[in-house]
Amino acid sequence: MELSSLFLPAAFPWLEISLTILCVYIVSIFVRFAFFNQDDEAAVDYRVPLPEQAKAGWAGQVLEDPTIKASGSSAIQCYNPATGQLLGRVNPSTPDGIDRAVVKAAEAQQQWAKTTFAQRRKVLRTILKFILDNQDDIATVACLDSGKTKVDAMVGEILVTIEKLQWTIKHGEKALRPERRPTNFIMMYKHNEVRWEPLGVLAACISWNYPFHNALSPIISTLFTGSALILKPSESTAFSSAYFTSIARHALSTLNHPPNLVQSLPMWPSTANHLTSHPGISHITFIGSRPVAHTVCASATKSLTPVCVELGGKDPAIILDSVSRSELEHKVVPILMRGIFTSAGQNCIGIERIIACPRSYSLLIPLLETRIKNLRLGSSLPAATSPAHPTNQDHETIDIGALISSARFPFLTQTISSAVAQGAKLHCGGKPYNHPDYPQGHYFTPTLLSSVTSSMEIASTELFAPIALLMRAPDAFDAIAIANSTAYALGASVFGSPWDPDVEKCVREVKAGMVSVNDFGAYYATGLPFGGVKGSGYGRFGGEEGVRGICNLKAVCRDAGWARWMGVGTRIPRVLRYGSELDTGEDVGQGRKVRFLRGMMELGYAEGWSRRVKGLWEMIRSA
Numbered sequence: 107m108e109l110s111s112l113f114l115p116a117a118f119p120w121l122e123i124s125l126t127i128l129c130v131y132i133v134s135i136f137v138r139f140a141f142f143n144q145d146d147e148a149a150v151d152y153r154v155p156l157p158e159q160a161k162a163g164w165a166g167q168v169l170e171d172p173t174i175k176a177s178g179s180s181a182i183q184c185y186n187p188a189t190g191q192l193l194g195r196v197n198p199s200t201p202d203g204i205d206r207a208v209v210k211a212a213e214a215q216q217q218w219a220k221t222t223f224a225q226r227r228k229v230l231r232t233i234l235k236f237i238l239d240n241q242d243d244i245a246t247v248a249c250l251d252s253g254k255t256k257v258d259a260m261v262g263e264i265l266v267t268i269e270k271l272q273w274t275i276k277h278g279e280k281a282l283r284p285e286r287r288p289t290n291f292i293m294m295y296k297h298n299e300v301r302w303e304p305l306g307v308l309a310a311c312i313s314w315n316y317p318f319h320n321a322l323s324p325i326i327s328t329l330f331t332g333s334a335l336i337l338k339p340s341e342s343t344a345f346s347s348a349y350f351t352s353i354a355r356h357a358l359s360t361l362n363h364p365p366n367l368v369q370s371l372p373m374w375p376s377t378a379n380h381l382t383s384h385p386g387i388s389h390i391t392f393i394g395s396r397p398v399a400h401t402v403c404a405s406a407t408k409s410l411t412p413v414c415v416e417l418g419g420k421d422p423a424i425i426l427d428s429v430s431r432s433e434l435e436h437k438v439v440p441i442l443m444r445g446i447f448t449s450a451g452q453n454c455i456g457i458e459r460i461i462a463c464p465r466s467y468s469l470l471i472p473l474l475e476t477r478i479k480n481l482r483l484g485s486s487l488p489a490a491t492s493p494a495h496p497t498n499q500d501h502e503t504i505d506i507g508a509l510i511s512s513a514r515f516p517f518l519t520q521t522i523s524s525a526v527a528q529g530a531k532l533h534c535g536g537k538p539y540n541h542p543d544y545p546q547g548h549y550f551t552p553t554l555l556s557s558v559t560s561s562m563e564i565a566s567t568e569l570f571a572p573i574a575l576l577m578r579a580p581d582a583f584d585a586i587a588i589a590n591s592t593a594y595a596l597g598a599s600v601f602g603s604p605w606d607p608d609v610e611k612c613v614r615e616v617k618a619g620m621v622s623v624n625d626f627g628a629y630y631a632t633g634l635p636f637g638g639v640k641g642s643g644y645g646r647f648g649g650e651e652g653v654r655g656i657c658n659l660k661a662v663c664r665d666a667g668w669a670r671w672m673g674v675g676t677r678i679p680r681v682l683r684y685g686s687e688l689d690t691g692e693d694v695g696q697g698r699k700v701r702f703l704r705g706m707m708e709l710g711y712a713e714g715w716s717r718r719v720k721g722l723w724e725m726i727r728s729a
Contacts, residue, residue: 149235152360172187181197182341182372182374187509190545198341199373204336211336212386214366215307215367218304218333223330228361231275233271237268244264249487252315252342252507255506262453266632270323278330281302284301291711292710296669297666304331307386308389309382310328310392311391311393313393315452315570327652327653336371337368337370379401389656391414402415414646418570418594419568419638420594421455421457421596423598424585425438426585426603426608427463427464434470435469451569457626459588460576461579475554478533483505486507488501506572508548522564522573524562530559533554553574560591565592594638595617595618595641596618598616599621600621636648681694681699701724705720705728
């Protein structure tokens with residue numbers, strides 16, 4: 107007996123035919139992908155001119171008094187905060203320029219809204235490839251304009267951006283695919299769904315602390331949802347924004363899409379009101395301070411434009427005593443150091459308060475003090491992109507870069523002095539640092555304060571500086587109370603044994619938009635929504651919630667397919683029609699109509715079939 111006869115009896119010749127067709131289909135697919143595979147979404151190579159200031163050998167003029175306002179000029183003066191080198195001047199946008207940009211964006215968006223998700227993914231894949239191929243150049247430009255170190259630029263700018271690109275490419279379509287919603291008994295013949303459609307022209311007013319990521323993040327989401335973006339960068343990083351937005355614009359042009367989908371408009375605050383109140387803007391994302399947020403939101407009300415607001419925080423890191431000494435030294439402390447001193451502390455979700463239980467508190471002081479005292483300040487760019495005069499510092503040995511400006515130095519020193527006067531202990535730092543090689547750079551000495559209490563101004567004010575605050579809590583209950591004692595509630599971290607029930611208690615009771623357990627920085631998981639509550643703002647970007655939040659949320663209710671096929675649909679019962687006497691030949695009173703509706707509600711919502719049947723009978727009697 108042939109083996110095939112065991113599986114393909116003569117009585118079922120159709121099975122053999124079906125299997126033959128299936129085999130041919132599988133072979134054809136293999137041949138196609140092996141020899142003729144053309145990935146329609148594959149990334150395309152393209153070039154973007156690199157600014158001269160980022161090229162090897164450039165040495166710019168060192169400003170005597172670095173500031174973004176140039177004497178006798180309305181232009182924005184751009185300089186490197188780490189060295190004081192002049193990067194150039196940028197002409198700010200005007201109200202007329204904003205109007206023209208919105209019109210161009212609207213025209214481009216009409217065409218872009220018709221593209222498929224596959225076409226949008228191709229653009230994002232192309233941008234992703236460019237970033238991976240040009241990481242060093244992008245990091246250099248970010249360092250030049252913000253004063254941060256190369257490591258901070260690679261981690262906080264590039265890593266998070268390519269992760270968001272990857273997430274959007276893999277999961278963006280699923281997030282925006284129409285979603286089925288349940289119906290009810292009375293409307294059982296209906297098909298309900300929610301759609302997320304392009305909004306039009308969006309605006310993003312971004313902060314200076316992450317000039318690359320803060321620019322690319324809204325660009326990625328906006329493009330994938332089918333909208334256009336007007337980017338308003340901070341005046342402090344106007345230099346780099348032109349290069350960073352050109353990365354997206356060149357990708358669009360290379361793939362024959364309109365580059366005006368993405369436009370960068372640096373401007374002075376006095377002009378920004380024209381953008382945030384513009385009737386052509388459908389949504390605003392704002393990243394910045396609380397005082398400015400009040401102005402932006404008030405301006406947006408003029409055109410009733412929705413705003414997503416991210417305002418920074420005073421993020422706590424709770425250290426429970428269930429953490430072992432070894433883990434505290436070798437795992438927790440390195441995480442704390444990274445969480446506090448990334449970008450010289452200029453991180454909206456950076457750790458601003460360490461709240462430690464008694465045993466951990468006493469162990470942390472010497473561990474942190476030794477490490478903080480040994481942190482090295484300076485520019486991490488090679489000597490070729492440092493001032494023309496010789497330097498004694500090796501750029502490879504730098505740990506922390508500069509602050510964006512020296513304007514807040516008096517506030518920082520006064521706040522630290524006030525805390526010390528109230529009983530805090532200053533272990534190191536606490537004052538600006540006059541760098542011997544970069545005297546025009548904006549450096550602040552890495553600082554450690556212990557014995558900080560909630561009543562001190564320093565414990566409730568966002569510092570945005572390389573300052574570590576150590577606060578003592580008797581137990582988890584008090585640690586939670588201290589964590590929740592500020593007006594902010596953006597992120598938080600909790601460190602403890604996986605088997606410690608107080609870990610989950612902290613996660614549950616700490617007021618925050620994001621919580622990391624035995625880690626810092628939930629924002630690296632870009633599939634999660636990013637944002638806070640209380641004084642840290644409202645709305646979310648990141649994850650499904652982020653892309654959906656910048657779409658037109660459209661509810662669609664229609665007859666289900668089977669209902670259309672059977673001729674079932676909504677028909678107003680004669681007893682409920684206006685002018686029902688014309689259909690029934692009699693004047694239907696209110697009482698009869700009410701009895702019909704009461705029966706309908708019993709049929710649809712009563713518990714138990716007996717009441718439902720009675721409701722149906724009431725409807726029949728009153729119809």
